Amino acid sequence: MGNRPLKFRILEIYLDEKEHWNYEIVSKIQEEYDMKGDYHRDSINFDIIELASGGMLKDIEQKVDEEGIYKKGFLLHKYVITDFGKVRGSDACLRYV
Amino acid sequence: MDLKALKKQESKRKISKGYMWALFCAVFWGIWYLPGTVVWVLNPFDEMYGAVAETNGDAVSLVVTAVLITAFNALTVMLALMVWNGVLQKFGELGRTLKEFHPCSKWFFLASIFGGPVAILGSFMAMGFIGGAFAAVAALLYPVVGSVLAYYWYGEKITKRAAIGIVVIIIGGITIFGGGLITELGAGEVPWIGYLGGLMAAAGWGIEGAIAGKGLDISEPDVGLTLRFLGENIIWWIIIVPILAIVGFPMYSFAIQAFEPLTLLVLIFAGITFGFCYVSWYKSFPLIGVGRGQGIGNLYGLCAIIFIFLFFGDVPQWTILLGGALCVAGSFIMFTEEAGELETLRGE
Numbered sequence A: 001m002g003n004r005p006l007k008f009r010i011l012e013i014y015l016d017e018k019e020h021w022n023y024e025i026v027s028k029i030q031e032e033y034d035m036k037g038d039y040h041r042d043s044i045n046f047d048i049i050e051l052a053s054g055g056m057l058k059d060i061e062q063k064v065d066e067e068g069i070y071k072k073g074f075l076l077h078k079y080v081i082t083d084f085g086k087v088r089g090s091d092a093c094l095r096y097v
Numbered sequence B: 001m002d003l004k005a006l007k008k009q010e011s012k013r014k015i016s017k018g019y020m021w022a023l024f025c026a027v028f029w030g031i032w033y034l035p036g037t038v039v040w041v042l043n044p045f046d047e048m049y050g051a052v053a054e055t056n057g058d059a060v061s062l063v064v065t066a067v068l069i070t071a072f073n074a075l076t077v078m079l080a081l082m083v084w085n086g087v088l089q090k091f092g093e094l095g096r097t098l099k100e101f102h103p104c105s106k107w108f109f110l111a112s113i114f115g116g117p118v119a120i121l122g123s124f125m126a127m128g129f130i131g132g133a134f135a136a137v138a139a140l141l142y143p144v145v146g147s148v149l150a151y152y153w154y155g156e157k158i159t160k161r162a163a164i165g166i167v168v169i170i171i172g173g174i175t176i177f178g179g180g181l182i183t184e185l186g187a188g189e190v191p192w193i194g195y196l197g198g199l200m201a202a203a204g205w206g207i208e209g210a211i212a213g214k215g216l217d218i219s220e221p222d223v224g225l226t227l228r229f230l231g232e233n234i235i236w237w238i239i240i241v242p243i244l245a246i247v248g249f250p251m252y253s254f255a256i257q258a259f260e261p262l263t264l265l266v267l268i269f270a271g272i273t274f275g276f277c278y279v280s281w282y283k284s285f286p287l288i289g290v291g292r293g294q295g296i297g298n299l300y301g302l303c304a305i306i307f308i309f310l311f312f313g314d315v316p317q318w319t320i321l322l323g324g325a326l327c328v329a330g331s332f333i334m335f336t337e338e339a340g341e342l343e344t345l346r347g348e
Helices: A006-014 A020-032 A037-052 A084-097 B004-042 B047-056 B059-088 B093-098 B103-128 B130-152 B160-187 B191-217 B221-247 B251-257 B261-288 B288-299 B298-311 B318-338
Strands: A058-062 A075-081
Touching: A006 A020, A006 A037, A006 A075, A006 A084, A006 B047, A020 A037, A020 B103, A020 B288, A037 A058, A037 A075, A037 B047, A037 B103, A037 B261, A037 B288, A075 A084, A075 B004, A075 B298, A084 B103, B004 B047, B004 B059, B004 B103, B004 B288, B047 B059, B047 B251, B047 B261, B059 B093, B059 B103, B059 B191, B059 B221, B059 B251, B093 B103, B093 B221, B103 B191, B103 B221, B130 B191, B130 B221, B130 B298, B130 B318, B160 B191, B160 B318, B191 B221, B191 B261, B221 B251, B221 B261, B261 B288
Parallel strands: none
Antiparallel strands: A058 A075
16 A cells, blocks of 8 residues: 655656656555545645646646546546656655655 | 536636635634734733742743643644544545645755744734734734745746846835834833844744745645645654753643633634645645735734734734734735736746
8 A cells, every 4th residue: 555645656756757647546445545535635736736736747738538537528638747846746755766 | 518617617716715715714824913912911821920030030931831822722723723634534645645744745844943943932922012013913924934045945036027026125124123112212222022022923934935845846735735734743842842941931730721722722723724824835836826815815914913903902002903904915925926827836
């Protein structure tokens, strides 16, 4: 089970510098931290939104969730880490990797 | 629905939620000055003030009493935030974040030094000696301190627009402080400690914001703010209150007397309003941006004046009204520069 703060872990995942969809990250975190249910799903997604608004992730692509893989009829977002995110992320995470 | 319409709908939802949180912040923050002012005339604090004043003089007594009030404020804020974290099921995250001392939680403890013994203590001193409206409006100067600090510390640029805002806020500040001072100099008695408290509130909150931001951007704000108040409780209840007791002030005998219904009720009211104004402030930032969040949050100055008028019937001096209006206007000028850019607030 995950033992680091959620945003540390999210940044850590994005530090691979690849693009990830929010639903991939949310379900990965839900599994790692054993956080089931819609409430935790939305709460983890809000963490991603906060990281993006703090300039650490960048929202690069959106698509409509037609099949309901995350939330049917809502937008899905794809993010990539920014330079600032890399700095903050490696301050916080890299010592442990 | 197509992509474009959904995008529009999502951003609309984000913005209206963000404004709602920011307004909550302003209202809660403004209301806080009611219990903050009332608590001074309640037992045991008014008795304590009288008792300490007899032996150590008014000035020392005011500060010592303000310390005990601020310590209780920190305690009830902590209680309110623990309930909040319980409801949001964030105790696990609280523990995980606390353990990350070096990259994260040390910033909250550092921030609590400036938030508690400087800003909140200063606010209570200003409320006790001058009044709630002055305390509220004087603290509106905090963005000036914050942005000057960010300039020297992070090398963050101060844009032309922000500079204009800062000048307007400073003119507002001069009006607030100067207006009161001139009247009181004429009367021959100036409550210097109250004015010092007002300056402490502005400086303390400006510094707190700049420091806490370092930890808050990589943690959940609900959790981060709770740790910041954990730090403040440690400072008051484990360091300052015992030291004052050892020096000889009757801290514990009066602290125990605070556990009477009316006083507790007022203190809990202060804790809830203060705790939630912090929480809702930070909730608004990712939704509408730090700038707009702070700009609207600063309407608390106006809210405080309105609530104090409604509940106490006090109309503040015209200089406080004018200065407060200038400060609110200045913070809007300062903070609304990133209009149109809602998704990313920094970098890029």
